[in-house]
Amino acid sequence: MTRKILAAANWKMNGSRTANRAWTDSFVPRSAELACNILVCAPSVYLSDLDRAFEGTKVMLGAQDVNEHANGAYTGETAAAMLKDVGCEWVIIGHSERRTLYGDSNERVAAKCRAAHEQGLRVVLCVGETLQEREAGTTIDVVTEQLQAALNAIGPQALAAGALAYEPVWAIGTGKTATPAQAQEVHAALRDAVRAVDPESADALRILYGGSVKPANAAELFAMPDIDGALVGGAALKAEDFYSICASAQV
Numbered sequence: 001m002t003r004k005i006l007a008a009a010n011w012k013m014n015g016s017r018t019a020n021r022a023w024t025d026s027f028v029p030r031s032a033e034l035a036c037n038i039l040v041c042a043p044s045v046y047l048s049d050l051d052r053a054f055e056g057t058k059v060m061l062g063a064q065d066v067n068e069h070a071n072g073a074y075t076g077e078t079a080a081a082m083l084k085d086v087g088c089e090w091v092i093i094g095h096s097e098r099r100t101l102y103g104d105s106n107e108r109v110a111a112k113c114r115a116a117h118e119q120g121l122r123v124v125l126c127v128g129e130t131l132q133e134r135e136a137g138t139t140i141d142v143v144t145e146q147l148q149a150a151l152n153a154i155g156p157q158a159l160a161a162g163a164l165a166y167e168p169v170w171a172i173g174t175g176k177t178a179t180p181a182q183a184q185e186v187h188a189a190l191r192d193a194v195r196a197v198d199p200e201s202a203d204a205l206r207i208l209y210g211g212s213v214k215p216a217n218a219a220e221l222f223a224m225p226d227i228d229g230a231l232v233g234g235a236a237l238k239a240e241d242f243y244s245i246c247a248s249a250q251v
């Protein structure tokens with residue numbers, strides 16, 4: 001099955017109204033020429049601005065996290081319905097920075113996936129091992145357990161309506177990229193884990209690689225059979241670099 005490449009930008013806690021306008025002015029007018037699907041995940045405060053900037057274009061909008069509750073006394077948090085309300089179609093859940101810095105356990109990630117799914121948001125579920133876990137030979141066990149928690153919560157079809165992102169923690173923001181072969185091995189194992197539950201969803205599911213993706217390495221990653229796109233941090237802050245990464249996708 002051919003899966004269309006999805007190039008997703010994760011701006012993290014970066015940007016300003018001025019910088020975002022410069023980015024969209026550079027990227028959006030040329031986005032129609034790109035063959036892949038495109039997603040930009042931005043800080044919550046800028047989502048409304050970006051919804052306007054992306055209106056009528058092929059660029060999709062996403063948030064970087066969501067609270068697991070529908071509404072209520074959760075100071076500082078953002079509900080899934082609010083993200084929908086300001087134009088988001090997607091949300092990243094379980095990013096390693098959320099897992100390590102803000103205590104997002106597999107259980108909390110699962111609850112967030114459920115909350116997002118109930119509001120019709122498409123989830124980019126992030127999984128990935130630390131360097132210690134890789135060196136201990138437990139990579140596949142760790143990522144499969146992370147996947148399973150979310151899979152139990154929302155099921156394979158909802159997962160396939162979104163995307164899975166394999167992001168080795170040791171490769172995020174470090175300049176160290178997993179080799180295409182290393183990434184392919186984990187992507188194939190993740191797809192097999194979904195196939196065990198629902199073969200059709202496994203074939204449809206896009207599995208993105210994340211971890212120091214840049215214009216120079218995107219094409220070789222996209223060439224692997226189970227790598228269906230990228231989740232891009234640092235390089236996505238420059239419109240030109242993100243454009244080059246998107247342009248590396250042939251399908």
Ligand code: PEP
Binds near residue numbers: 167171174231234
């Ligand atoms: C990320 O934060 O999802 C990421 C992959 O970051 P970077 O591309 O900077 O490694």
